[in-house]
Amino acid sequence: MVGPVRRCELTASAASGLAERVxxxxxxxxxRLGPTDIVVRAVTPSGETVxxxxxxxxxxxxxxxxxxxxxxxxxxxxxxxxxxxxxxxxxxxxxxxxxxxxxxxxxxxxxxxxxxxxxxxxxxxxxxxxxxxxxxxxxxxxxxxxxxxxxxxxxxxxxxxxxxxxxxxxAPDALAQIQFTSGTTGRSKGVRITHHGMVVTSHAFRDRIGLPTGGTWVNPMPLFHTAGNVLGVLGALWQRCEHVVLPFAPAPVLSLLAAREATLLSAAPTLLDLLMARPEIHTADLDALQVVFTGGQTIGPAFAERVERTFGARLSTTFGMTETCGAALQTAPTDPDEVRWTTVGRPLPGTDVRIATPAGHATAPGEPGELWLRGARLTTGYYGDDQATAAAIDRDGWLHTGDLAIMDATGACRIVGRLKDMIKTGGENVSPEEVEEVIAAHPSVARAAVVGAPHDRWGELVVAFVVAAEGAGTVEPAALEQHCRERLSPFKVPRAWRVTDELPMTASTKIQRAELRRRAAADPTLRPRTS
The missing domain is CATH 3.40.50.980 (Rossmann fold)
Structure with a gap:
């Protein structure tokens, strides 16, 4: 725990001191500690390997x-x-x-x-x-x-x-992996990940989860990504638990949660939403489940509370990137509701955090700025791309994430948008995440994404793409607009609505906003209201 934050820059406790280095x-x-303990159960359609x-x-x-x-x-x-x-x-x-x-x-x-x-x-x-x-x-x-x-x-x-x-x-600084970013815009970059970065991140993740040694972790997160192979494979080895690995499909995951008496479930918000839509979740035996871990995209308090109510477990949420081995900030299951439901937590050991003004200075608590990260788990850069590395990591070692965040006086951070995703309409700035959170709280909506569409008069118009909730029937844009007007300033209310079956997602379940912006700009049937 840090003392009261006066300027939004934290130098976290060191991540060194581990005997394990690679x-x-x-x-x-x-x-060495428990050679006969089951540590991996890999489940495929053709059977199990233990x-x-x-x-x-x-x-x-x-x-x-x-x-x-x-x-x-x-x-x-x-x-x-x-x-x-x-x-x-x-x-x-x-x-x-x-x-x-x-x-x-x-x-x-x-x-x-x-x-x-x-x-x-x-x-x-x-x-x-x-x-x-x-x-x-x-x-x-x-x-x-x-x-x-x-x-x-x-x-x-x-x-x-x-x-x-x-x-x-x-060597600890040897190159362990080259992982490719999700590629929300442009071609994917190869992120250099070291052994040391993987070791300290997986250890810190396991410690922040805070469960006793042992138990069973169910992990359908893809093993080609840091969430699956750093936080999952290595985190579970630190935990010395039974690590259940399987491809994601709602029915098998729910079945295994009950059958293996899982103590932790690791799943991105999109996967959690699919699990909660299954009718059998209401009768599944999830009494052993203590923690649901998630990350990869911003979630709102309504979704967080729904996850905890449905699974009967505490939520742990991370902010991480491939460039930080999957985790840099994280909430603990023991954090107060306000922290678990509205923030991505505090820095993990070995991570420095700055909420930066455009000039690079630390903001005051409660003021938004760009989230900068530095420390032990940071990538050494992009493989074969010195230009991209220099654009992302400055000379002082700070990774400029492009995410807008607010830090409170206790050091907990809330993600409020993306610099490049910020919509500028009529001279006002609109955070897509803020509008999405309001839309997603409507009972007829399962998921929402908000982007800006080019407009000669306003610069950009706020456009919402929504996915209907299961069993909700027809989504009525007029009802959603009224819902937003009661909760948002007028300039933040979407001027156009598009109901779609699914939102385009990256492999790590992040919304492809660039694709939605392209659709909003090019689709002739999308006719925003200009008054």
């Missing part, structure tokens, strides 16, 4: 040995896999081999896969034959790139060699 150390720890701590270490070492027989430490090894045993083993085996993992979204299209492999300089790719309907292995095979393609069909044992080879010493 990913392999985190894997070896539960094998590892004790000792078995997981042994098999990951076998994967590392197989890799070292073909490649050298420092080589980049790509994966294009859905959640399952192969994804877990390759993540850990690549780390033990001192190589760099390049996890690629298995739903990626050919040009996206080619971009990731070309930019990273991958030596090999392990790709699924069928990645949720996407022929990832065929796509990789058809690319004219100098790399080996290994086709993964679910037989994870083929990855493990019985040979024993010396494993390399891995």
């Amino acid at each position: 990913v392999g150390d985190v894997l070896r720890r539960p094998a 590892w004790t701590a000792a078995e997981l270490l042994s098999d990951a070492e076998g994967v590392a040995a197989g890799l070292l027989a073909r490649y050298a430490p420092g080589d980049r090894i790509a994966t294009c896999l859905v959640n399952g045993p192969e994804a877990v083993l390759l993540q850990l085996g690549v780390a033990l081999a001192g190589m760099t993992l390049v996890p690629v979204n298995p739903r990626s299209r050919p040009q996206e896969i080619e971009h990731a492999l070309s930019l990273s300089g991958a030596t090999a790719i392990y790709a699924a034959e069928d990645a949720a309907g996407n022929p990832a292995a065929d796509i990789a095979t058809d690319l004219t790139l100098p790399l080996e393609v290994f086709r993964c069909d679910g037989d994870w044992r083929a990855l493990v060699t019985a040979e024993t080879v010396p494993l390399p010493d891995v």
Whole structure:
């Protein structure tokens, strides 16, 4: 806990002091402390794979040995896999081999896969034959790139060699992963992630969750992203819990929450919304569930309260980016309701935070500014893109997130918008998140996204895209407009409404505002009111 904040800049407590310094150390720890404890249960449509701590270490070492027989430490090894045993083993085996993992979204299209492999300089790719309907292995095979393609069909044992080879010493600042940003605008950038960043972030995440050692964590978050493979895989190893890994589908997740007596569920807000829409959630046995962890997009207090009421568990929310190994600020389940429901919490150890004015000075508590981050979990930059690195990280080491935030006197931060998403209409600034929160509170709306549409007179008009709540019937724009007028200043009320079946989302479940802005500007049937 920090003292009263007078200027919105915090230097958090240090993240050092851990005996474990690289990913392999985190894997070896539960094998030493509880070798027979179940630490991973990978669930796929074809069955389950269960590892004790000792078995997981042994098999990951076998994967590392197989890799070292073909490649050298420092080589980049790509994966294009859905959640399952192969994804877990390759993540850990690549780390033990001192190589760099390049996890690629298995739903990626050919040009996206080619971009990731070309930019990273991958030596090999392990790709699924069928990645949720996407022929990832065929796509990789058809690319004219100098790399080996290994086709993964679910037989994870083929990855493990019985040979024993010396494993390399891995430095904490060695490159552990190149993860690709969600790409809400432009082509994805390859974020450099170190072993040290992954270790300290997963440890801090586990500590902020605050549950006793053991338990069961259910994690349907994608393992090609930091939320799945840093906070999930490594966080669960720190916890020494049973880590249930599976692809997301509402029915299996709800079934496993009850069957495995889960103590923690990790799911993005969009996934939580899909789970809460299932009728069986009201009869599922979730008595063991203590914490629901979420992040990746801003949520409002109404949604947060609904999650806690539906699941009967406390919420923990993070603000993180691929550039911060998935977490930088986080609420604790023990925080007061006001903190859990309206903020993204306080900095994790090793994270400095500044709420900055346009001139770069710290704001006063309660005043909005750009969220800047610095510290142990920060990326070393974008792979092969010095220009993008310099644009994002200044000479003093601050990452300029582009997010607008407010810090209160206790150090808790609330995200209030994006600099580039801010709508300027008639000389006034409108935060899309503020309007979305009001719209989403209407009972007929499941999700909402607000963007600006170009307009000669007003500069931009506020346009709302809404998804109807299940069973709500017809969404009436006039009713939504009245709802907003009762709660917002007139200039913030959307001038046009578009009801849609779904909102375009990135792989990490963030709204693709650039795509919505394109639709708003180009769609001839969208005719905003100008008076």
